[in-house]
Amino acid sequence: MIQHFQFKPIFENRVLPGWIVSFYYKQQPYKAEYKKDGEIQWIGAKPTDEELLNVEKVIHEYMLFHVYD
Known part of the structure; x- marks a missing residue:
């Protein structure tokens, strides 16, 4: 389960879309x-290959809810 999900725009003027997302997954x-x-480019570590699809699916759902609502 993803915890403490946060996002912020990359660009100050917010005209150009793009966000930095951060969260905890399994205490990491x-x-x-x-x-x-909708492409997700990881900064640093990323979840294991077995977990990656599920984590990315949740990120897409959160972004749809928070940004595109």
């Missing part, structure tokens, strides 16, 4: 860039 901190096309 993670950070990624969420691009306007």
Whole structure:
């Protein structure tokens, strides 16, 4: 389960889309860039290959709820 999910715009003027997301998963901190096309580019460590699809699915759901609502 993802905990403490946060996001902030990459660009100050917010005209250009793009966000930095951060969260904890299994007590490990993670950070990624969420691009306007939904691509997730990890900054530093990323979840294991077995967990990656599930984690990215949750990130997409959170971003749809918070940003595109």
